[in-house]
Amino acid sequence: GQQLNQSPQSMFIQEGEDVSMNCTSSSIFNTWLWYKQDPGEGPVLLIALYKAGELTSNGRLTAQFGITRKDSFLNISASIPSDVGIYFCAGQGDSGYALNFGKGTSLLVTP
Amino acid sequence: DGGITQSPKYLFRKEGQNVTLSCEQNLNHDAMYWYRQDPGQGLRLIYYSQIVNDFQKGDIAEGYSVSREKKESFPLTVTSAQKNPTAFYLCASSIQGSQPQHFGDGTRLSIL
Numbered sequence: 001g002q003q004l005n006q007s008p009q010s011m012f013i014q015e016g017e018d019v020s021m022n023c024t025s026s027s028i029f030n031t032w033l034w035y036k037q038d039p040g041e042g043p044v045l046l047i048a049l050y051k052a053g054e055l056t057s058n059g060r061l062t063a064q065f066g067i068t069r070k071d072s073f074l075n076i077s078a079s080i081p082s083d084v085g086i087y088f089c090a091g092q093g094d095s096g097y098a099l100n101f102g103k104g105t106s107l108l109v110t111p
Numbered sequence: 112d113g114g115i116t117q118s119p120k121y122l123f124r125k126e127g128q129n130v131t132l133s134c135e136q137n138l139n140h141d142a143m144y145w146y147r148q149d150p151g152q153g154l155r156l157i158y159y160s161q162i163v164n165d166f167q168k169g170d171i172a173e174g175y176s177v178s179r180e181k182k183e184s185f186p187l188t189v190t191s192a193q194k195n196p197t198a199f200y201l202c203a204s205s206i207q208g209s210q211p212q213h214f215g216d217g218t219r220l221s222i223l
Contacts, residue, residue, distance in 0.1 A: 003153060033211055042115075042201050042214035043154075088153060097142065097161065097208035098169065101153030 002027060006089050006102025014110050019076040021105045023089030031092040032065050032072040033099070036085045043088055047074070079109050114138065115215035117202050122220045124189065124196060132187045132218045134202035143185035144203040144212060147171060154201060160185055161208055189220060197222050 006023045013019060023032070031050055035043035047058050049065035049072060056063055062075045072089055086104040093100070115136045124130045136143065142161050146154040156169030160179040174193025179185050185204075189196045199219050203212040 006153075031209070031211075035214075040217070040219075042117075042203075042216045045211050045213060048211045090154075092209070095208075097144075097159055097167075098156055099144075099154070099212060101155075103151065103153045 002100050004089055004091060004100055004102040006105055008105060009103070010106040010108070012108045012110070013079055015080060017079055019079055019083075019107060020073065021087060021089075022071060022073045023091070023102045024071045025091050025100070026070070027091075027093055027100075028069040029091035029093050029100075030069075032063070033090040033092070034061075034063050034072070034074045035088045035090065037088060037104070038085045046087075076107075079107075081109050081111055083107060084109050115202060115204055115213060117200075117215035117218050119218060120216070122218055123223050124220060125223050127191045129188055129190050130220065132189070132200055132202075132220070134185045134187065134215060136183055136185075136204045136215075138204060138206075138213070139182070140204035140206050140213075141182070142205045142208050142210075142212075143179065144205075145169075145175070145177065145185070145187045146201045146203065148199040148201060148217075157187065157200075159208075196220055 034046045037043040047063040054065040060077045064073045089102040090099040118133045144159040145157040158177045160166040176188045202215045205212045
C-alpha cells in the first residue's frame, strides 16, 4: 500500500477557531475515511465518503471527497478542547480491503 | 456492549520469544485486520482476513503470523523473526471488505 500525504503535520490553535486539513494520493480511491485517535487508544471513525464530490457533515466536522478522487479535506468548525488528538485520513482503492493511511495531523486546542 | 476487544493492553517480550496478541469482536463482522503503528506514522497493514479460515498478507507481514479459526477471533503472533517488534498494534473489523473499518483500543508491545 501507499502512504498518503497528509497536511499539516500539526496545528496549534485557540478554542473557537476553524481548522482545515487535507490528504492527497497518487492513486484514485473509491472511499475516503477520516479517523480521530486519542493517546493510547484506537482510531475512531468520524466520516466516510463514497463518491467523488461528496460533502458530508458530522456535527461540527465536514469532509469532502475530491473530484479527482485523489484527495480529501476535513474541516472542523468552532474548535473546542476535546477536539485535541491526531486525525488520520485513509483511502481505499479497488482492492476493497486495504486501507492506505496518512501520517496524521496532530491538533492542539488551547482554551 | 458490542465492539472490538484487544488484550492485553500492554505486553512485554523477551528476545527470541514469540508472543500472541488477542483480538475479539462481537459485531458479527466478516473481515478483520491487524495494523502496526509506529510513533509519528500512519497505520501499516500486517494481515487481513475476509472470512473464517482465510487470510492474506499485508504490506509488512514478515515476522508475524495469524489464524482465523472463528469469525469473532483473529489473534496475531509476533515471532522472534520480527526484529523490531516494539510498536502499537491495532486490530480492526468491518462488515465486509468494502465497508469502513472499526478499531479496537490497541496493544502496546515492548521489548525487555
